[in-house]
Amino acid sequence: MKNDRVQTGILADHFSLLTSRRGFLKFFGVAGLAFASRGDLYAKGKPGNSVRFTKHVRERTRKLSVEQGRWQWIVGHHSAIKNGNAAIYDRAHRERGMENGLAYHFVIGNGIDSGDGEIEMGPRWLKQLQGGHVHREEINEVGIGICLVGNFEETKPTRNQLMAFRELMDYLRSEVVGKKIRFAVHREIDPGRTACPGRYFPTEQMHRLYGPFVPTNLA
Numbered sequence: 001m002k003n004d005r006v007q008t009g010i011l012a013d014h015f016s017l018l019t020s021r022r023g024f025l026k027f028f029g030v031a032g033l034a035f036a037s038r039g040d041l042y043a044k045g046k047p048g049n050s051v052r053f054t055k056h057v058r059e060r061t062r063k064l065s066v067e068q069g070r071w072q073w074i075v076g077h078h079s080a081i082k083n084g085n086a087a088i089y090d091r092a093h094r095e096r097g098m099e100n101g102l103a104y105h106f107v108i109g110n111g112i113d114s115g116d117g118e119i120e121m122g123p124r125w126l127k128q129l130q131g132g133h134v135h136r137e138e139i140n141e142v143g144i145g146i147c148l149v150g151n152f153e154e155t156k157p158t159r160n161q162l163m164a165f166r167e168l169m170d171y172l173r174s175e176v177v178g179k180k181i182r183f184a185v186h187r188e189i190d191p192g193r194t195a196c197p198g199r200y201f202p203t204e205q206m207h208r209l210y211g212p213f214v215p216t217n218l219a
């Protein structure tokens, strides 16, 4: 009897441990689900509604007059180097002879030389000038360039960078340039000339969100 009770006691202890472990798992499982579904909701989205990363972009862009039909493409890039920000790349591009400086319209930081997910607007966006981010001039003329800081042949973009990129894309498409704008990554525009934005940039996922790349759209 005594042994039984001891055993029962041990079992009871195991049981309570199990239930509390279950409770633990359940709690985190649910929390995880809530987190996942929030991420999912964000992915499917109410496009353009989130303002976590784009508040200042919206405020500034509201004051610009963005000519309807001016922009036909949005092109995704990586900087191919883990350091840098808009000012640093602007200097580098001027030194390379680009009189309008920073070749991209937007730069999204990785937490090293600007905030993690921080969106910087370049002079070409603020002045609504053509980009200098691809080799094909006809695409530069009508293509918005968005560069994520990092070398995505070697590392992944940060979670914040991707969230900022998506928020910026959703905002531009739903409120600024229209949803007909075509999305490409750099290597699709200049095949064989670059790996940009690198193998770890989620190119396929972005095409699922923003439409396929159709090469015949070029020209």
Ligand SMILES: [Zn+2]
Pocket: 076, 077, 078, 133, 186, 194, 196, 197
């Ligand atoms: Zn590029």
